[in-house]
Amino acid sequence: MYVKCIVVAILLVVADGFTVRGPSAPLVAPLGSSLVLPCFVDKPLPVKGLEVEWRRTDSETLVHLFLEGESRPEVQQQDYQDRAHFFTDQIQHGNFSLRLDNLTAEDEGNYTCKVYSQQDSGETEVQIKDVERLLVSGSSRSMSAYDGEDVTLNCSIDSHIKPEHIEEVSWSKTDEDEDIPVLLFLNNETFPQDDQYRDRVEFFTDEIPKGNFSLRLKSVRIEDKGVYICQVFAGVLSANTTVLLERLGESTKHGKINNAVC
The missing domain is CATH 2.60.40.10 (Immunoglobulins)
Structure with a gap:
């Protein structure tokens, strides 16, 4: 009985595991346009206890946060307020992608999407390589x-x-x-x-x-x-x-x- 309990516990941990995926290449978009930064898991996760955090990798600036079942725009860094948005109706399906509006040259760089559930966590990195300028x-x-x-x-x-x-x-x-x-x-x-x-x-x-x-x-x-x-x-x-x-x-x-x- 003791051995069976250990096996069951291990299976539950594996079953709750997930992989966070992002784009396969750097993203490029025109200055002033909107850009989707992909971030999704290979299976839906329970919203209860779910936290999704987008940050700039270079500065740890908080771009956006999903916590306790809702987006939390009030904690965004000011440069991203009213510009960075989750697709809230897609979160229940494991899509934590971020839409970044009105791109500026300062938006170039690396971003990290970190996903925390009650049992596991994972992350992926997204790079905005070039914001196309017309000079x-x-x-x-x-x-x-x-x-x-x-x-x-x-x-x-x-x-x-x-x-x-x-x-x-x-x-x-x-x-x-x-x-x-x-x-x-x-x-x-x-x-x-x-x-x-x-x-x-x-x-x-x-x-x-x-x-x-x-x-x-x-x-x-x-x-x-x-x-x-x-x-x-x-x-x-x-x-x-x-x-x-x-x-x-x-x-x-x-x-x-x-x-x-x-």
Whole structure:
């Protein structure tokens, strides 16, 4: 009888054991989006006595806590309040995944999901490797050109987002109280916009696969002077850069330049 009791006790411990599982690879998501950090067990656990704790591995910051049958947002670290959520209706099924909203660059790093039951505990680690940024760069100085010359207004995507994921690039000119559309790249096609720029603006087509959406403006006129905006859209991401075009003097038929600033 004594031996049988020992065997039964061991079987109960094994039966209550569980394995905590997470993702098989680091997670990547766009800046500002929502991301699910997977954490689940191989069998449902009784909610009574269950505790699930999400923390930053590097700092031990408490991201979220499930305790005594409910989520406990009041104990979250402030940076994660209103941003980190359990799927509460899934906890009874052994799913302790966390949804993290409005991703920031500071969210990159390692997270630990620890699960405690009355009989056992386990954990898994989740890594947010890259929060995708959309960085758009232009010219660090103003551009200038003479009457009738061509000028290039720079706009390049400085990120690891592939050019084929760029949905739209629009060039416009800020003119007092309105923005004048200049040139549009949409669904891999180019569309000239305002009539004053028709046949005078173009992308460098061969450079687009490299993330270069610079604009060539031909036959510069006095009314072209001003601020140009290059706006880039990729999924939930968007970013822009501005370029100032200054027009200097006029060219003569003999190639001499009038250096007066207009």
